Amino acid sequence: MTAPLHEPTAEAAPSAADEAAVATAGVKAVQGRSLGRIAWGRLKRDKLALTGGVVVLVLIVIALLAPVITNLVGQDPNDYHENLIDPLFGTPTGSLGGISGDHLLGVEPVNGRDIFARIVYGAQISLLVGFLSAVVAVILGTVLGILAGFFGGWVDSVISRVMDGLLAFPQLLFIIALVSVMPNSMLGLTGTGVRVFVMILVIGFFGWPYIGRVVRGQTLSLREREYVEAARSLGAGRFYILFKELLPNLVAPIIVYTTMMIPTNILTEAALSFLGVGVKPPTASWGQMLSSAIDYYDSDPMYMVVPGVAIFITVLAFNLFGDGVRDALDPKGSR
Amino acid sequence: MTTQRTSGRRKQALAAAAVVAGLLTTAACGGGNDSGDSKSGAAGFNAANNKVAQADQVKKGGTLKFVTTQDADSWDTTRGYYGFMWDFARYYSRQLLTYKTEPGAEGAKVTPDLATDMGKVSDGGKTYTFTLRDGITWEDGKPITSKDVKYGIERVWAQDVLSGGPIYLQQMLDPKGTYKGPYKDKAADHLGLKAIDTPDDKTIVFHLPTPNSDFLQVLAMVSGSPVRQDKDTKSKYGLHPFSSGPYKFQSYSPGKNLVLVRNTSWKASSDPVRKAYPDKITLDISTNQVDSDQRLINGDYDVDASQTGLGPQGRQIALKQHKANLDNPVSGFIRYAVFPQSVKPFDNIHCRKAVIYAADHVSLQTARGGPIAGGDIGTNMLPPSVAGGEGQKYDPYQIAGANKNGNADLAKQELKACGQPNGFSTTIAVRNNKSQEVATAQSLQAALKKVGINADIYQYDGSQSPGIIGSPSNVAKKKLGIIIMGWGPDFPTVQGYGIPLWSSKYILQSGNNNYALIKDKTIDGLFDQYTQTLDEAKKAQISTEINHKVMEGAYYLPFTFEKFLNIRSSRLANVYTTDAYSGYYDFVNLGLKSTK
Numbered sequence: 048m049t050a051p052l053h054e055p056t057a058e059a060a061p062s063a064a065d066e067a068a069v070a071t072a073g074v075k076a077v078q079g080r081s082l083g084r085i086a087w088g089r090l091k092r093d094k095l096a097l098t099g100g101v102v103v104l105v106l107i108v109i110a111l112l113a114p115v116i117t118n119l120v121g122q123d124p125n126d127y128h129e130n131l132i133d134p135l136f137g138t139p140t141g142s143l144g145g146i147s148g149d150h151l152l153g154v155e156p157v158n159g160r161d162i163f164a165r166i167v168y169g170a171q172i173s174l175l176v177g178f179l180s181a182v183v184a185v186i187l188g189t190v191l192g193i194l195a196g197f198f199g200g201w202v203d204s205v206i207s208r209v210m211d212g213l214l215a216f217p218q219l220l221f222i223i224a225l226v227s228v229m230p231n232s233m234l235g236l237t238g239t240g241v242r243v244f245v246m247i248l249v250i251g252f253f254g255w256p257y258i259g260r261v262v263r264g265q266t267l268s269l270r271e272r273e274y275v276e277a278a279r280s281l282g283a284g285r286f287y288i289l290f291k292e293l294l295p296n297l298v299a300p301i302i303v304y305t306t307m308m309i310p311t312n313i314l315t316e317a318a319l320s321f322l323g324v325g326v327k328p329p330t331a332s333w334g335q336m337l338s339s340a341i342d343y344y345d346s347d348p349m350y351m352v353v354p355g356v357a358i359f360i361t362v363l364a365f366n367l368f369g370d371g372v373r374d375a376l377d378p379k380g381s382r
Numbered sequence: 383m384t385t386q387r388t389s390g391r392r393k394q395a396l397a398a399a400a401v402v403a404g405l406l407t408t409a410a411c412g413g414g415n416d417s418g419d420s421k422s423g424a425a426g427f428n429a430a431n432n433k434v435a436q437a438d439q440v441k442k443g444g445t446l447k448f449v450t451t452q453d454a455d456s457w458d459t460t461r462g463y464y465g466f467m468w469d470f471a472r473y474y475s476r477q478l479l480t481y482k483t484e485p486g487a488e489g490a491k492v493t494p495d496l497a498t499d500m501g502k503v504s505d506g507g508k509t510y511t512f513t514l515r516d517g518i519t520w521e522d523g524k525p526i527t528s529k530d531v532k533y534g535i536e537r538v539w540a541q542d543v544l545s546g547g548p549i550y551l552q553q554m555l556d557p558k559g560t561y562k563g564p565y566k567d568k569a570a571d572h573l574g575l576k577a578i579d580t581p582d583d584k585t586i587v588f589h590l591p592t593p594n595s596d597f598l599q600v601l602a603m604v605s606g607s608p609v610r611q612d613k614d615t616k617s618k619y620g621l622h623p624f625s626s627g628p629y630k631f632q633s634y635s636p637g638k639n640l641v642l643v644r645n646t647s648w649k650a651s652s653d654p655v656r657k658a659y660p661d662k663i664t665l666d667i668s669t670n671q672v673d674s675d676q677r678l679i680n681g682d683y684d685v686d687a688s689q690t691g692l693g694p695q696g697r698q699i700a701l702k703q704h705k706a707n708l709d710n711p712v713s714g715f716i717r718y719a720v721f722p723q724s725v726k727p728f729d730n731i732h733c734r735k736a737v738i739y740a741a742d743h744v745s746l747q748t749a750r751g752g753p754i755a756g757g758d759i760g761t762n763m764l765p766p767s768v769a770g771g772e773g774q775k776y777d778p779y780q781i782a783g784a785n786k787n788g789n790a791d792l793a794k795q796e797l798k799a800c801g802q803p804n805g806f807s808t809t810i811a812v813r814n815n816k817s818q819e820v821a822t823a824q825s826l827q828a829a830l831k832k833v834g835i836n837a838d839i840y841q842y843d844g845s846q847s848p849g850i851i852g853s854p855s856n857v858a859k860k861k862l863g864i865i866i867m868g869w870g871p872d873f874p875t876v877q878g879y880g881i882p883l884w885s886s887k888y889i890l891q892s893g894n895n896n897y898a899l900i901k902d903k904t905i906d907g908l909f910d911q912y913t914q915t916l917d918e919a920k921k922a923q924i925s926t927e928i929n930h931k932v933m934e935g936a937y938y939l940p941f942t943f944e945k946f947l948n949i950r951s952s953r954l955a956n957v958y959t960t961d962a963y964s965g966y967y968d969f970v971n972l973g974l975k976s977t978k
Contacts, residue, residue, distance in 0.1 A: 127742070127745060127825070132748060135754055135755075137751060346698055
């Protein structure tokens with residue numbers, strides 16, 4: 048009973064011959080061809096998704112190696128270079144926002160900070176908040192969703208109503224209010240640390256119902272399956288069924304929703320920083336850069352273009368990759 | 383003088399609104415702004431800054447066209463507090479005294495208007511007696527009497543109905559508030575205020591409980607204008623003030639437009655100040671700064687009434703293509719950082735000096751908008767437009783000199799003297815609604831880091847200032863060691879600027895403006911001495927002395943002596959800026975070159 052990997056939807060009309068074999072043959076017939084392998088096989092054929100995946104990997108490497116990269120180009124994200132600024136207008140003197148050999152993506156208006164270095168450091172904040180808040184949401188959503196779906200009755204009612212409530216909650220306004228009343232230091236964190244911690248918790252907290260609903264729905268249909276009944280009739284305990292029988296079958300939708308949730312969270316972080324309730328200055332963040340670029344949309348458009356493109360590429364890469372993963376794990380979905 | 387803070391806040395709110403309006407608009411810019419002949423008639427860059435431009439070309443007649451991005455708070459002479467409203471109100475109101483219609487510093491001096499002279503002072507500066515001119519009339523031709531002047535001034539006491547305006551007159555004449563205002567006055571003529579006597583229709587006598595050397599300055603504010611009782615519509619008076627000046631209201635739609643036409647009853651012979659060149663004056667209220675800037679540049683309008691300066695987009699176009707139409711006057715505002723002594727280690731003067739030396743003053747200037755839109759580097763705390771102000775000549779910390787890019791060595795020496803050789807951590811409090819404010823905070827943060835001072839930036843909603851930085855207990859609790867603010871004078875003297883900031887008597891539990899919590903007997907004593915001194919030269923000398931004492935205490939790090947960039951159309955003649963209204967153009971004597 049260790050590999051009851053019946054993807055619930057895989058029962059009906061698989062598209063390829065080997066997939067049909069998976070679905071109809073017994074457990075023994077597909078030895079060594081787990082769902083993961085099958086999915087990987089499909090993913091490899093999806094060039095767009097692979098590109099997305101590579102970009103995501105590159106972004107992660109950039110974020111992790113931010114200090115190394117900025118050292119290599121010899122720029123610090125918080126150093127002022129006012130000699131590159133026209134004092135009359137506050138805009139960079141060079142063309143295209145001051146792009147040069149030293150400043151690969153130009154410099155910020157007014158203070159002349161290196162945009163490349165700030166974009167690289169900004170990736171840290173975006174990915175950190177994007178990933179960790181998704182982790183929070185996935186843990187909460189999976190646990191509560193599976194409990195609601197499996198136990199039903201009042202447990203289901205309570206959890207489902209809570210999810211409805213949270214989905215109806217104006218989360219952006221709530222986060223803005225919460226961040227503005229946050230103390231400046233808590234749990235040993237100060238300044239930007241507190242803001243990042245709060246953003247992760249709150250974005251994650253308001254994100255879990257999206258996963259929770261899917262998990263609950265899947266659990267509802269899975270718990271009536273024969274293999275669950277079989278386990279139950281053999282005397283398996285509730286928790287054995289929950290975690291050994293049901294959870295492995297929920298992995299696929301959870302992965303899909305996680306990859307879809309990360310870009311949304313990155314956008315939320317950008318929006319919060321844009322509104323001035325994200326990270327604190329001088330910490331670099333893409334949303335904050337976009338926000339300060341508004342004053343210069345006419346005189347220094349590059350300043351707005353660069354962080355905008357960074358956000359665009361990141362979100363697009365995650366979405367392409369997420370789509371590919373979904374298609375790979377869910378052969379019924381149109382490809 | 384508690385309303386000083388209101389003024390600062392209101393002016394700041396006005397500026398903030400203008401900035402927001404600028405941000406919200408995304409109108410297309412550039413192109414189509416070269417209207418050909420505009421260049422030929424322009425007087426040149428700074429031609430009207432502290433001097434008169436094209437006075438000889440002025441012709442009588444025509445329509446003078448104003449535009450503004452915000453309506454006045456009220457056109458009621460008792461209720462208006464916006465600087466431009468005071469400037470504009472001289473078209474339809476007269477006062478016993480008013481500011482000279484002269485450029486620059488001379489314009490900040492007062493001169494007789496309704497009164498025949500500067501008044502007779504007696505009783506050790508406690509009694510002022512004025513005689514009214516002949517031939518002064520209301521818009522219906524009836525003469526203006528001393529009782530009308532008294533009634534107009536009494537309205538300041540009716541703050542429950544007529545809120546919003548400056549209350550200096552009340553504070554100087556009746557500081558204890560014994561009079562309840564004309565609307566609650568039981569006397570039949572509603573002229574019960576004991577501090578003012580009107581022995582006959584031509585004579586008015588003021589009795590001050592204690593002398594105040596700035597009393598004449600306060601009389602010259604528009605809140606000292608006459609109001610006729612039978613024309614007083616109380617809170618609705620601002621919709622149609624009854625004119626005593628050369629122009630009267632023809633129509634006014636709040637938030638849309640205002641049209642003034644000639645007051646035919648006004649006699650030029652009765653008015654030594656107002657020239658009344660145009661036949662008609664219009665004021666359009668636009669909600670879109672980018673659009674109104676563009677139309678000013680095109681010459682569709684003659685002058686921006688709110689005088690807050692061009693927005694960032696308009697500034698670039700105008701500087702590149704219409705520089706000869708621009709003036710770049712010094713405003714009365716100083717932008718600065720202040721160190722509350724209640725927050726450690728700023729109780730120690732050496733730590734305060736360390737911050738002053740560590741700051742990169744050129745960077746702070748750039749953050750404020752650079753030398754033109756931001757202003758000159760500020761070196762002390764008395765605006766150059768105030769009597770006794772020395773501008774950059776007085777620079778005790780070499781802010782605009784040797785240390786203009788920061789002096790880390792001196793800063794470290796001061797840190798050692800302060801007992802914090804490795805630096806310390808503190809918090810910079812800054813309003814979040816203006817990008818320049820946050821930019822200065824970041825510049826200061828970056829410079830302080832170089833000497834080991836780690837500053838966290840605390841951003842707050844500017845409209846909440848009185849309860850956040852204006853509450854000394856909150857400042858101490860949140861440990862706001864550096865507060866970034868700006869301040870401008872209500873009337874151009876050290877009293878009108880500095881008393882709320884530096885006098886120990888003005889430390890308040892809420893809405894405090896003495897952020898540094900300065901309790902210096904010498905400074906308090908100098909202010910007392912100032913209010914008793916009637917000699918102008920001596921007053922200026924005391925003002926200078928107060929400024930020096932404040933700077934020696936290292937309570938403030940000045941950023942800039944703020945400047946505006948204002949545009950005048952090529953049609954305008956007799957244009958000049960005046961220190962009476964913080965470097966604004968003096969509206970009342972603007973004229974046109976052509977009556978078409």
